[in-house]
Amino acid sequence: MPEMYPLNEPYDPGLLDVGDGHRIHWETSGNPGGKPAVVLHGGPGQGSAPGMRRMFDPARYRVVLLDQRGCGRSLPHATTSLRDNTTDHLVADLEKLRDHLGIDRWLVTGGSWGTTLALVYAERFPERVTEIVVSAISTTRRSEIDWLYRGVGRFFPEEWARFSLGAEDDVAAYARLMADPDPAVRDRAAAAWWRWENVVLSLEPGAPPVRDEPVDAATLAFVRLTTHYYANAGWLDEGAVIRAAGRLAGIPGVLIHGRLDLSCPVTTAWELAEAWPGAQLLVDDHSGHRASDVKRGWKLAALDRFAG
Known part of the structure; x- marks a missing residue:
């Protein structure tokens, strides 16, 4: 099993007022002067988890975790309201959080639904993204x-x-x-x-x-x-994420997927890699949607390489 980094405690957490009556919970960990990286959880609505921090070298990364609108410790909870909660809102929240934290550019990583959000954000704000590392690739097409x-x-x-x-x-x-x-x-x-x-x-x-x-x-x-x-x-046009992947040219990207993934068939990852100039697709022939030692090792290696 590839060795992840020890769990380190977050510092400087907060609730950011992003408008529309929503407040987004965020926290940072690692080195305050390190390379910024933001982690986008799946779901939608899964919320962030402490173990996500273990993929990053705390000496080299400044890791930002957040709970997307309506879930985790963000307010209001989706059990009471879905008002103003769309992909466009989540993308705008990321920009507001980046600006609030004084970050110019950051690495973006996520899995499953988090992949969709990472890609949409990067396609709209490529100048704010240094690298992309995503797994269990999904683009939320109706198909x-x-x-x-x-x-x-x-x-x-x-x-x-x-x-x-x-x-x-x-x-x-x-x-x-x-x-x-x-x-x-x-x-x-x-x-x-x-x-x-x-x-x-x-x-x-x-x-x-x-x-x-x-x-x-x-x-x-x-x-x-x-x-x-x-x-x-x-709220995305069918196939829009893959059609816009050319906007990611010049952004180093690593796509990690399990060939036996029933939730997100590997064809989506392959189509994205074909449309994204320079992206690296890594497929584990023996795993599905959940994490595996092989995929975890690939992600750790990519994040270590991008840490500089």
Whole structure:
């Protein structure tokens, strides 16, 4: 197993008022004079985690973690409001946070949904990005969303029958349930959605068991945000992220993916690498969506190399 860096404590955390009634929780760790890097969590709505800091050499990096609108320690929580919560808002928040922290340019890294956000941000503000390191590549196309919440059902027909609402668009139908005024309806929908998320990962080593679980506030926020974003395909034109990848020319990029990823098929990573001049695509033939020793080692190596 590649050795990650010891967990180091964050310093100088805060809640940044980004407007629209939202305050974004952020924290920094590592060397205050080190190379700036921002970590974009997945989900949407997953929130940041302390272990994300362990990928960076604390002597060489100034690491910025944040909770995107509506999740983690950001306010208001998605369990109470989805107002002014779109991809455009999240991109604008990143620029406000960068400016607030006095950072001119930073390395951007993320995984799964965090990949989409990283790419959209970098395509709009390439002059603010030094390097990009992303894993479990997703660009939030409707075709990708349809695969994850319909196509994968071919592998798990009994679980798909349990998850599907029989609607023309199950994701939109779940989004409506998550907006229902009855908390019992929201709880049942969140539990079913969370079970499906675990089903899709269930073939991978170390995956959590597939079982019915009570939902908490974090799960409710995750499901409400995920269905909100995916029902709208991230408010992105179909294929726009890959079509705009030429804007990333000159930005060193490392794309890390598992060939057996059922959540995000490797074809998206390959298409992105083909459209992004100079990007390096690394595919682990023996892993899926979750982290693996091989992929973790590749990410550590890329971040060490970019630290300078």
